[in-house]
Amino acid sequence: MLNEIQDALLRGKKDEVAALVDKALALEFPTSRILNEGLIAAMEKLGEMFKNNEVFLPEVLVSARAMSAGLAKLEPYLVRDNIQPKGSVVIGTVKGDLHDIGKNLVAMLLKGAGYKIIDLGVDVSAEKYVAAARENKADVVALSALLTTTMVQMKKIVEAVRSADLRSVVVIGGAPVTKEYADQIGADGYAPDAASAVEEVTRLLAR
Amino acid sequence: MSDTSRELVHQTLTFASPARIPRQLWVLGWAALHYPEELARIQERFPDDLVTAPAFYREPLKTEGDAYLPGTFVDEWGCMFENRQRGIIGEVKEPLLRKWKDWNKVRIPRERLSVDARKVNEFCRKTEKFILAGGAVKPFEQLQFIRGPANLYMDLAERPEELFLLMERMHKFYREELELWASTEVDALFFADDWGSQNSLLISPGLWRQMFKPLYRDYIDIAHDHGKFAFMHTDGYVTDILPDLIDLGLDALNAQLFCMDIEDLGNRFAGEIAFWGEIDRQYLLPFGTPEEVRAAVRRVKAALYRNGGVIGQCEFSIGARPENVTAVFEAWEE
Numbered sequence: 001m002l003n004e005i006q007d008a009l010l011r012g013k014k015d016e017v018a019a020l021v022d023k024a025l026a027l028e029f030p031t032s033r034i035l036n037e038g039l040i041a042a043m044e045k046l047g048e049m050f051k052n053n054e055v056f057l058p059e060v061l062v063s064a065r066a067m068s069a070g071l072a073k074l075e076p077y078l079v080r081d082n083i084q085p086k087g088s089v090v091i092g093t094v095k096g097d098l099h100d101i102g103k104n105l106v107a108m109l110l111k112g113a114g115y116k117i118i119d120l121g122v123d124v125s126a127e128k129y130v131a132a133a134r135e136n137k138a139d140v141v142a143l144s145a146l147l148t149t150t151m152v153q154m155k156k157i158v159e160a161v162r163s164a165d166l167r168s169v170v171v172i173g174g175a176p177v178t179k180e181y182a183d184q185i186g187a188d189g190y191a192p193d194a195a196s197a198v199e200e201v202t203r204l205l206a207r
Numbered sequence: 208m209s210d211t212s213r214e215l216v217h218q219t220l221t222f223a224s225p226a227r228i229p230r231q232l233w234v235l236g237w238a239a240l241h242y243p244e245e246l247a248r249i250q251e252r253f254p255d256d257l258v259t260a261p262a263f264y265r266e267p268l269k270t271e272g273d274a275y276l277p278g279t280f281v282d283e284w285g286c287m288f289e290n291r292q293r294g295i296i297g298e299v300k301e302p303l304l305r306k307w308k309d310w311n312k313v314r315i316p317r318e319r320l321s322v323d324a325r326k327v328n329e330f331c332r333k334t335e336k337f338i339l340a341g342g343a344v345k346p347f348e349q350l351q352f353i354r355g356p357a358n359l360y361m362d363l364a365e366r367p368e369e370l371f372l373l374m375e376r377m378h379k380f381y382r383e384e385l386e387l388w389a390s391t392e393v394d395a396l397f398f399a400d401d402w403g404s405q406n407s408l409l410i411s412p413g414l415w416r417q418m419f420k421p422l423y424r425d426y427i428d429i430a431h432d433h434g435k436f437a438f439m440h441t442d443g444y445v446t447d448i449l450p451d452l453i454d455l456g457l458d459a460l461n462a463q464l465f466c467m468d469i470e471d472l473g474n475r476f477a478g479e480i481a482f483w484g485e486i487d488r489q490y491l492l493p494f495g496t497p498e499e500v501r502a503a504v505r506r507v508k509a510a511l512y513r514n515g516g517v518i519g520q521c522e523f524s525i526g527a528r529p530e531n532v533t534a535v536f537e538a539w540e541e
Contacts, residue, residue: 053407053408055411056408056411058360058363058410059364060360061357061360061361061364065361096291097291098291098297098300099298100298123291147292147295147525147526148493148525148526149237149292175405176489176490176493192405193404193406
């Protein structure tokens with residue numbers, strides 16, 4: 001059953017995934033197994049395939065949509081069984097920047113990996129990041145920027161997170177961003193692409 | 208007498224040992240706003256060898272707003288862009304065709320076919336520069352504007368009938384637009400689509416070959432049937448489709464060389480297609496030093512030049528330093 005869920009998810013079949021999750025619930029599979037060994041395991045495989053250029057954005061997006069369909073079926077049971085996400089991530093595109101294709105992809109893959117996502121959208125100020133991180137007790141604050149002129153906002157946000165004495169780690173990414181820049185502004189992590197972002201968040205939270 | 212710009216570019220495209228590498232600077236509005244004097248100096252010192260012909264439209268394009276000012280801009284297809292910064296173009300946030308039932312919201316911008324060919328030809332005759340067609344043929348990009356990127360990628364995975372209908376309408380229009388430009392005295396037709404992310408294609412090479420390669424085949428054939436060269440721009444890593452573009456007969460490709468292995472590109476493709484720039488606008492031009500920029504230009508030349516086949520193009524883009532842009536053209540003259 002769990003293999004069937006994985007297989008349907010990897011083929012991007014949302015109705016099939018939703019129906020299989022229903023079936024698994026009806027057969028009284030443990031909620032945590034459906035989540036971890038069905039949905040998340042498939043998304044992990046997908047992330048690996050994406051990283052290795054075995055699948056591309058079209059396949060990733062239909063699979064992520066199938067993941068959401070399965071998760072929607074599962075959510076009441078996750079609440080009932082008090083199953084917590086792996087961590088919570090406040091994510092957004094920094095102030096002055098409206099580009100969000102990469103940010104949305106990272107959010108999608110993190111959600112698929114079992115993280116709770118608080119997506120603040122685009123053009124997000126340091127104050128808004130800090131408020132959301134505090135309100136949601138975020139483990140991670142994830143910043144995206146496409147422009148060389150807006151990436152400088154990342155430094156302000158890192159400083160704001162530190163000044164607010166939050167426990168969140170800060171991860172950054174986007175076209176002009178480099179590991180050197182992340183180090184320079186004191187960010188905790190950096191991801192050169194969407195697939196690596198999941199690995200980076202997992203690495204940072206395992207520390 | 209020295210060769211004209213047009214002759215230099217011809218020799219470059221045919222690997223006939225031009226006397227120098229032809230050059231072209233692309234300027235984002237941001238650069239003109241932030242560095243007007245420096246930009247003027249660069250343009251005076253290193254004039255472009257390639258220029259784009261104005262379209263001289265007899266009917267105004269049905270756009271609203273200014274694409275490069277903060278606020279909203281509606282393009283000629285009806286797609287609305289939001290922007291926060293002067294000098295750059297924004298992004299579509301609300302796709303025009305979120306649901307296929309909204310089909311009638313998509314308008315084919317037929318006023319783009321009102322190009323005044325007589326005036327274009329006059330323009331061509333008055334200059335010795337190599338002239339690219341105006342126009343904006345960009346099927347993949349415009350599909351993303353119309354459907355929204357996420358919807359379009361899912362369409363490409365699922366291939367609903369409506370996608371093919373939309374692509375067919377768009378392609379028919381683009382063919383007409385290119386046929387029109389091909390009937391003028393421009394030297395080359397031009398089309399663009401960003402196909403790469405930082406380190407891979409956005410869609411699989413197989414899907415690209417199935418869905419998009421045939422479109423570009425038609426565009427390139429139109430150019431060649433009329434005795435024109437075919438020029439294409441694309442961003443990101445595109446190594447995996449370069450053999451296909453060469454197979455189609457593309458003459459010049461403007462690509463982000465620094466997202467790819469430049470030496471590998473040279474080993475595999477130099478002499479088969481002309482590389483129309485660029486020099487890294489993501490990291491080197493904004494953050495590098497002039498010496499690093501010069502080294503990058505030398506690297507590109509060493510890898511890709513084969514008795515031609517290289518156009519010294521770069522973009523004065525957001526964040527770029529004028530001294531680095533200058534260094535690009537100084538290095539091409541070495």
